[in-house]
Each structure stands twice: as structure tokens, then as C-alpha cells.
Amino acid sequence: MAKSGTAKAKKTPGDNLARILAAAARLFTRQGFHGTSTRDIASEAGVSLGNIYNYFGTKEEIFVSLLESREKEYFRADQPLIKALASGDFPDNIEELGFASRDTIEKFSDYILLIYVDVVEFEARHVARLFRNMREGYAKALKSRGPSGLEKIAPDVDPVAALMMVTWNYTNYFIMEKLFKVKGHYGLPDTEAVKLFARIFKRGILRGKA
DSSP: OOOSSOOOOOOOHHHHHHHHHHHHHHHHHHHOSTTOOHHHHHHHHTSOHHHHHTTOSSHHHHHHHHHHHHHHHHTSTTSHHHHHHHHSOTTTTHHHHHHHHHHHHHHTHHHHHHHHHHHHHHTTTTTHHHHHTHHHHHHHHHHHHTTTTGGGSOTTSOHHHHHHHHHHHHHHHHIIIIISOOTTTTSSOHHHHHHHHHHHHHHOSSTTOO
């Protein structure tokens, strides 16, 4: 005879792992690494403490796993900034890079906050590798687009460094706006700020610049 009522879906080991990581991300970004215990993570995830140790030997392993998984997702080809880097010709796509930076910060706010946690509590021990390889990643993105558009850049300007400056200025702007909640800190709405950044990057700030 069939049991009445709706049966609960059976949880798989993968479900528990996802819940542990999601809970850890919430707690680490809210109260820091050292302010969070493994027991806190178990309680937040709704699993036993022993269940966590089925996956991770230490709390730091959980933190590193979070950084690695977010980094992998961040650099997927379908993510906003990566799509903008790959689909447009630099420097014509500077505004597009600005809006993609905004979308990236909104989508990966927990990852950015985890990076700050690593900088403050681990002296950037875990994320240093990511930043060391950054220029290589930008160079690869430019190379994938070919030389189109680069002839517009002054011959004494390194296009890879220029691209990095553009994206990092936009990123820092939107970190302040979206993560630190300092709204309108340039005295402009987001769209106008993106356009101003683009205009300055393309023309400079001096009169008579082309």
C-alpha cells in the first residue's frame, strides 16, 4: 500500500556538499574566517559536524574550496566580464567592459568579499596566485580578438596594461557602489559614470585631446 502524503526527495551527498559550501560562504562573508567555527557552518547548513568532516579535514579547506569554486565560475566563458572581453574589440568596447564589470560585481559579490577575507585574515595567501596570473589572462583575452582595434592605441601604450587599468577602475568603482554601499560616490548615476570613465580613457582629461 502506498504511503499517503508527499514524500521528501532523498538528499544526495552532492546536496550536502553544496549546502555546506553555501553556508560557509554566508558565514565567512558576514563574520570572517576566524569568527566562524566549523560547528557554526554545520548548524547553518543543517548537517552534522561529522558530515562536514566527510568532505573537509579542516575549516581552512572549506575556505580554499570556496575560493577555487568561485574562481572557476568567475572565469567561465559565459560570465559577464569574460564575455565582454571576448566579444568586443578593445578599446572600442570600453563602455561594454564597464557595464560587464557592474554585472560581475553584482553576481560575484560573495567571491569578492571572500577575497577581502583572505587579504585581511590570511595576508592574501590563497588569492595571490590568481593575481599573479592576471596579466597572462588579459593578454590571452586580447590575443583571442586579434589585432582589430589595437591600432587606435598609442604606440607607447601597452595594450594589455591599458585593458587591465580599464577593467580594474570599473571594478573598484562598482565594489564601492555595490558592495560597500557608497551610492553615487562620484556624484553620478552608474550609466553616466561608466560613460565618463570611457571618455577619459579614450581622450584623456586635457583640452584638445583627440
